[in-house]
Amino acid sequence: MSLEIYLDLFSQPCRSVYIFAKKNNIQFDYKKISLFEGYQYSEEYGKINLLRKAPAIKDGDFCLAESVAIMLYLAEKFHTPDHWYPADLQKRARVNEYLSWQHSAIRIHASKMLWFKLLIPKALGVEIPKEKMDNAIEDLNASLNIFEEKFLQDRPFIVGDQISLADLVAIVEIMQPVGAGMDVFENSPKLKAWKDRVRAEIGAELFDEAHQAIIYAQEAVKTMDPKKMEHFKPKILKYFLS
Amino acid sequence: MAGGQAVKAYLDLLSQPSRAVLIFLKHNKIPHTVELVALRKGQHKTPEFTKLNPMQKVPVLDDNGFVLTESDAILKYLVTTYNAPDHWYPKLPQKRARVDEYTAWHHGNTRLHASTVFLQEVIFPMMGQPTNPAKFKKALADLDSTLDILENMFLKRQAFLCGDDISLADLLAVCELMQPMCSGRDVLKDRPKLQSWRSRVQSALSDSFDEAHSVVYQIRQKFTAKL
Numbered sequence: 001m002s003l004e005i006y007l008d009l010f011s012q013p014c015r016s017v018y019i020f021a022k023k024n025n026i027q028f029d030y031k032k033i034s035l036f037e038g039y040q041y042s043e044e045y046g047k048i049n050l051l052r053k054a055p056a057i058k059d060g061d062f063c064l065a066e067s068v069a070i071m072l073y074l075a076e077k078f079h080t081p082d083h084w085y086p087a088d089l090q091k092r093a094r095v096n097e098y099l100s101w102q103h104s105a106i107r108i109h110a111s112k113m114l115w116f117k118l119l120i121p122k123a124l125g126v127e128i129p130k131e132k133m134d135n136a137i138e139d140l141n142a143s144l145n146i147f148e149e150k151f152l153q154d155r156p157f158i159v160g161d162q163i164s165l166a167d168l169v170a171i172v173e174i175m176q177p178v179g180a181g182m183d184v185f186e187n188s189p190k191l192k193a194w195k196d197r198v199r200a201e202i203g204a205e206l207f208d209e210a211h212q213a214i215i216y217a218q219e220a221v222k223t224m225d226p227k228k229m230e231h232f233k234p235k236i237l238k239y240f241l242s
Numbered sequence: 243m244a245g246g247q248a249v250k251a252y253l254d255l256l257s258q259p260s261r262a263v264l265i266f267l268k269h270n271k272i273p274h275t276v277e278l279v280a281l282r283k284g285q286h287k288t289p290e291f292t293k294l295n296p297m298q299k300v301p302v303l304d305d306n307g308f309v310l311t312e313s314d315a316i317l318k319y320l321v322t323t324y325n326a327p328d329h330w331y332p333k334l335p336q337k338r339a340r341v342d343e344y345t346a347w348h349h350g351n352t353r354l355h356a357s358t359v360f361l362q363e364v365i366f367p368m369m370g371q372p373t374n375p376a377k378f379k380k381a382l383a384d385l386d387s388t389l390d391i392l393e394n395m396f397l398k399r400q401a402f403l404c405g406d407d408i409s410l411a412d413l414l415a416v417c418e419l420m421q422p423m424c425s426g427r428d429v430l431k432d433r434p435k436l437q438s439w440r441s442r443v444q445s446a447l448s449d450s451f452d453e454a455h456s457v458v459y460q461i462r463q464k465f466t467a468k469l
Contacts, residue, residue: 050394093308
């Protein structure tokens with residue numbers, strides 16, 4: 001029975017799953033989907049994932065959403081090297097701690113940057129008001145501070161000497177603003193050094209391949225059809241109302 | 243297994259994830275002491291507490307020197323370290339994946355939307371900021387969408403969110419959905435399926451559920467008395 005993985009590499013959690021599967025030589029049927037084209041709203045995709053988000057997997061008859069859940073499942077099923085999700089309960093708890101915290105912190109603030117600096121101006125043709133932009137940048141910086149001071153500290157990786165799912169999930173999120181021309185690594189040597197280590201551990205080629213879409217986002221957006229972004233309007237309005 | 247002594251749980255029962263952790267500790271008879279951190283009094287911002295948790299949040303677990311934050315990480319740690327019954331966080335990969343799927347989704351959905359309703363209806367007015375009708379309407383609509391998903395995607399025809407038995411998913415979800423009760427608002431009022439689910443969860447948790455939620459009932463009394 002084959003493992004199908006539904007991915008759009010523009011999306012951070014899709015990148016972490018892609019990198020994890022490829023790095024560990026997990027054989028899978030790569031189902032490339034386009035969130036911008038709205039595939040997640042199709043009846044077909046609804047059978048895979050009712051949350052209508054990416055990534056999702058279909059392993060035989062078993063469908064699963066949420067990148068963190070997917071990677072934990074794959075780690076277990078394919079017996080990936082221990083350092084990704086250590087069997088040691090306290091180290092594992094540290095990975096879980098990061099994976100939990102990041103949902104309401106870095107993930108939110110880093111995502112916003114791409115929308116605020118690139119996609120909203122493109123979809124709505126409006127610039128984000130300065131105060132909103134400044135607040136968003138401040139929120140991102142505050143998250144990155146906590147990341148450095150609490151999660152990374154003086155360690156090479158979040159949980160210790162080796163890369164884990166925590167670093168993988170962190171890096172794909174922190175790369176997102178890069179797509180809008182905002183390189184947060186420039187401001188912090190510590191963060192840059194950690195990024196270089198993570199990229200080396202993953203393998204520069206795989207890392208760069210996974211991040212193609214985001215690195216060339218500014219180019220891609222020039223040729224994007226704003227009409228196709230209609231279905232993102234509710235999400236965009238949410239950003240304005242909050 | 244860590245240390246040998248009781249774990250220390252830093253909590254405020256006003257905090258939904260704090261309640262989930264306390265209920266779990268009590269229900270599974272895990273030896274513990276409780277350190278109350280009164281959020282209303284700003285005790286989470288003291289230098290001492292900040293040293294313990296730079297995020298200045300509760301709950302925090304201290305297992306003989308091993309300090310852990312984030313309720314879902316804490317609960318998963320407790321299940322495995324203290325050998326709680328398997329149904330809380332099953333070992334079978336596909337069953338475990340269902341719980342992991344819920345606990346990931348929970349942050350940006352159940353937790354976010356239920357607490358937004360509570361904050362806007364109870365906390366902000368208490369701080370002198372009256373409820374904004376447009377924002378509140380939107381908050382209720384967002385919660386409604388979340389409840390749709392809880393019912394149709396997670397619960398479906400099962401007894402509990404991730405299967406036939408109660409798990410960490412139900413514990414985390416129920417504590418969040420109880421929070422709007424502080425203003426007397428039963429968010430499951432028009433949803434019989436979810437009400438039955440909540441009753442099953444409450445039954446399974448018996449005394450520890452009500453004890454943990456006493457603060458919610460007290461606030462509800464004061465809130466509804468004012469109206």
